[in-house]
Amino acid sequence: MGKPTGFLEYPRHDQAYAPAADRVQHYREFIIPLKDEEISKQGARCMDCGIPFCHQGCPVNNIIPDWNDLVYHGNWREALNVLQSTNNFPEFTGRICPAPCEEACTLNIDDNPVTIKSIECAIVDKGWQEGWIQPLQAAHRTGKRVAIVGSGPAGLACAQQLARAGHDVEVFEKSDRIGGLLRYGIPDFKMEKHIIDRRMGQMEAEGIIFHTCAHIGVTTPVSDLLNGFDAVALTGGSEHPRDLDVPGRDLDGVHFAMHFLPQQNKRNAGDTIDPMASLTAKHKHVIVIGGGDTGSDCIGTSFRQGALSVTQLEIMPKPPEKENKGLTWPYWPNKLRTSSSQKEGAIRDWSVATRSLEGRDGKVTAINCIRLEWLKDAEGRWQMQEIPGSEFQLKADLVLLAMGFVHPAHEGMLQELGVELDPRGNVRGSTEGDKAYCTSIDKVFAAGDMRRGQSLVVWAIREGRQCARAIDEYLMGSSELPR
Numbered sequence: 281m282g283k284p285t286g287f288l289e290y291p292r293h294d295q296a297y298a299p300a301a302d303r304v305q306h307y308r309e310f311i312i313p314l315k316d317e318e319i320s321k322q323g324a325r326c327m328d329c330g331i332p333f334c335h336q337g338c339p340v341n342n343i344i345p346d347w348n349d350l351v352y353h354g355n356w357r358e359a360l361n362v363l364q365s366t367n368n369f370p371e372f373t374g375r376i377c378p379a380p381c382e383e384a385c386t387l388n389i390d391d392n393p394v395t396i397k398s399i400e401c402a403i404v405d406k407g408w409q410e411g412w413i414q415p416l417q418a419a420h421r422t423g424k425r426v427a428i429v430g431s432g433p434a435g436l437a438c439a440q441q442l443a444r445a446g447h448d449v450e451v452f453e454k455s456d457r458i459g460g461l462l463r464y465g466i467p468d469f470k471m472e473k474h475i476i477d478r479r480m481g482q483m484e485a486e487g488i489i490f491h492t493c494a495h496i497g498v499t500t501p502v503s504d505l506l507n508g509f510d511a512v513a514l515t516g517g518s519e520h521p522r523d524l525d526v527p528g529r530d531l532d533g534v535h536f537a538m539h540f541l542p543q544q545n546k547r548n549a550g551d552t553i554d555p556m557a558s559l560t561a562k563h564k565h566v567i568v569i570g571g572g573d574t575g576s577d578c579i580g581t582s583f584r585q586g587a588l589s590v591t592q593l594e595i596m597p598k599p600p601e602k603e604n605k606g607l608t609w610p611y612w613p614n615k616l617r618t619s620s621s622q623k624e625g626a627i628r629d630w631s632v633a634t635r636s637l638e639g640r641d642g643k644v645t646a647i648n649c650i651r652l653e654w655l656k657d658a659e660g661r662w663q664m665q666e667i668p669g670s671e672f673q674l675k676a677d678l679v680l681l682a683m684g685f686v687h688p689a690h691e692g693m694l695q696e697l698g699v700e701l702d703p704r705g706n707v708r709g710s711t712e713g714d715k716a717y718c719t720s721i722d723k724v725f726a727a728g729d730m731r732r733g734q735s736l737v738v739w740a741i742r743e744g745r746q747c748a749r750a751i752d753e754y755l756m757g758s759s760e761l762p763r
Contacts, residue, residue, distance in 0.1 A: 281345050282352040286324030292392045293318060295401075300624045304583045307468040307548050309375075310620075314395075319402045322395045323351035329386035333610040334396060337384025339742040340367045344381060344396055351399055360407040363400060365762070368437045368741060369479060371408070372462060374401025375471045377738045378573075384610035391602075408478065415485035418446035424755045427452060427509040429496050429693065432460025433737045434728025435515035436483070437744030438751075441761055443486045445752050451488060452505075454495035457549070460517055462737070464542035467577050469584070473549065497693030511723045511751045514707055515744060516693070518729035522683040524569065528637025533644035535559055537574045537682035544581050561587040565675045567647050568592045568626075569634060570682035573619075578680045580621030591627040591674060595664070597654050598630035633666065637679065647676045688730045697721055707731050717747040718754075725751055 283289070296312040297303065303310035314322070326348035334344045343362050350359035363370050374397060385393035407413045424447045428435045431453040443449045457463050459476045480490065494500050505512050521536045528534070540559045547553060561582035568575045568582075571594030582590045603613035622628060631652040638646040651670035657663050687705030688694065694707065700720035702708045707726040709717050717725045727747035728740040745762070752759035 281328045282326040282348050283324035284328060286352070287327045287387055290321045290325050292325070292395060293322060294395045295398045297620055303469065304624055307544070307584060309469060309472055313402060314398060319399055320352050320354065323348040323399055325387065325394050327386060333384040333386060334381040337610055338381040339736070339738045340745070342366050342381065347403060348394060348399060351403065356403060356406050357412055359403050360412055363403050368440050368745065369433060370400050370404040371475050372433060372471065373738050373741070374404060376466055377736060380612050383612050389605055389609055413482065415482050416444055417486060418444055420446050422446040422756065424448065425509045426751060427505045427512045429512065429514050430460060430516035430730070431458040431490070432462060432515060432517050432728065432740060434740035434744035435460065435513070437741045438513050438515060438727060438748045439488050440483055440486065441745055441748035442751060443483070443488050445759070445761055447755065449488045450491060452491045452494040452496055452500065454493070456492050458490050458492060464545050465538060467541065467581050468545060468548050469580060470577070473545070495692070497696045502693055502696045510755055511725065513747055513751060514719070514724065514726040514730050515728045516688055516730050518685040518687060518706070518734045519689045520685060520687050521681065522686050524634060524681050524683070526634050526636050528639060528644065531637055531639040531644040532642050533677060534637060534679045535681065537578050537680050540680055541577055541581060544585070561585040561678055563588060564677035566590045567674060567676045567679045568682055569679065570594065570684065571596065572682065572684065575682035576619040576621045578682055579626045580624060583624050589627070590625070591629065592622070593632045593634070593649065594628070594630045595633055595652065596630065635671070644676055644679055647674050647679060649674065685734045687733070697724065699724065704733060706733050711746065717750040723754070
């Protein structure tokens with residue numbers, strides 16, 4: 281805990297944003313961090329709550345009260361040690377995690393949780409600034425070789441943990457740069473990519489070898505990994521997007537979000553996009569279908585590209601402005617949340633279904649929608665019904681489909697492996713018992729979104745760490761890696 285009376289003395293004070301009119305002019309991060317003195321006060325607000333529900337709320341089980349107390353007392357370096365004992369990449373989660381730990385904070389009962397996410401980010405950023413974060417070399421080498429397929433947060437966490445256990449680790453990434461969705465799915469204004477490169481430098485110094493443009497099952501046979509490595513971890517993410525099956529879907533100007541977002545990240549990195557394949561929202565009326573984080577990222581990117589307007593449509597009903605804490609706390613509640621991108625001027629609409637898309641000369645010009653009513657059936661399940669006479673049309677020059685991902689790509693690697701899938705199309709694998717993270721193929725493991733389905737970066741880090749322990753146990757008979 282922090283100061284026993286800190287939560288009574290200091291109000292909640294979180295990081296601020298640069299004004300929307302300024303930040304939409306560039307793709308850099310725009311959060312205005314708190315000064316060390318203010319972060320110390322925020323750490324002091326961590327109360328003696330008896331049971332730290334924030335531990336349970338955090339998927340990696342961060343030891344939050346401890347590093348809050350250390351920051352309050354100015355012991356930043358020890359706070360960093362505690363933070364990194366459970367989280368390999370707090371600079372990622374400190375920027376893009378939705379902070380379920382804060383929802384679980386005891387002080388959130390009256391809507392004033394400790395600013396856990398901001399404190400976390402401040403700790404790790406200071407660690408880099410002061411040079412405290414250095415490569416950690418394994419005390420001994422095991423001679424065992426492990427291949428990691430996919431370089432998102434699950435793959436990177438798994439790789440780093442295994443390298444620190446003394447194994448020879450190689451990471452295979454199909455894209456031209458390391459990072460997975462961190463690199464090409466998260467816009468730079470939420471997390472600049474030098475942050476990934478900095479962590480890569482540490483990992484390379486720890487002995488990890490990275491291979492880019494290595495598409496396993498396409499450019500590189502799966503057999504190369506099975507024959508050349510003692511264990512293989514599948515951490516390729518959930519990449520198959522949910523599609524929109526309506527008339528007009530094939531019109532030019534209707535694209536998946538993950539065809540749109542990576543292009544801008546590539547431009548920011550200095551790459552040249554083929555003009556024939558280039559997607560941009562400049563001077564366009566943009567429709568984003570899907571109300572989640574990916575849809576929000578499309579909004580912020582569209583405004584920065586110069587969109588005339590951005591409208592976000594969600595099929596689900598509008599959440600309540602405030603949750604019933606007596607029913608939801610300390611769990612993640614369903615309530616209305618507004619992202620920084622949505623605050624930049626997007627129009628949001630709920631309980632809307634798309635009926636069709638219209639176009640002229642093969643290009644989309646409008647979207648035809650209808651409003652929905654959500655009712656419970658006899659079994660108590662929510663069912664949607666169209667409201668007669670509620671049809672409406674919106675002008676649309678660019679339609680971005682951000683409705684989530686249904687399962688990992690099956691073509692190529694998974695089909696070649698013949699690995700067993702669960703009913704949702706993910707790679708089957710339990711997280712418990714002697715076969716934790718094992719697939720149906722000997723010495724092949726799976727973790728992250730490829731195993732659990734579309735989820736958060738913090739869940740991917742958790743799974744990568746736990747998968748590393750399972751692989752270490754498989755190779756060595758026991759493991760000292762934390763679970």
